[in-house]
Amino acid sequence: MTKATKTEAAQSGTCPMCSGPSVHAFRPFCSRRCADLDLARWLKGNYAIPGPPASPQDLNADEDDQAGFGFDTS
Numbered sequence: 001m002t003k004a005t006k007t008e009a010a011q012s013g014t015c016p017m018c019s020g021p022s023v024h025a026f027r028p029f030c031s032r033r034c035a036d037l038d039l040a041r042w043l044k045g046n047y048a049i050p051g052p053p054a055s056p057q058d059l060n061a062d063e064d065d066q067a068g069f070g071f072d073t074s
């Protein structure tokens, strides 16, 4: 019995907003909703990362995501 199969979520880590499994399209978040919530916090200037800081592995994993990390604000 496997409750978590080897998917992209395992590589992407967890959503910083709700700790759910990250989704490739919204990395590092799990959904558009969490991505928007994070962006809203940044815009309000009161952004704070819940939980422990990201591990070096997570930082490295995110590094090559920057180029494709765009929000659809429409």
Ligand SMILES: [Zn+2]
Binding pocket: 015, 016, 017, 018, 019, 020, 029, 030, 031, 034
């Ligand atoms: Zn989330």
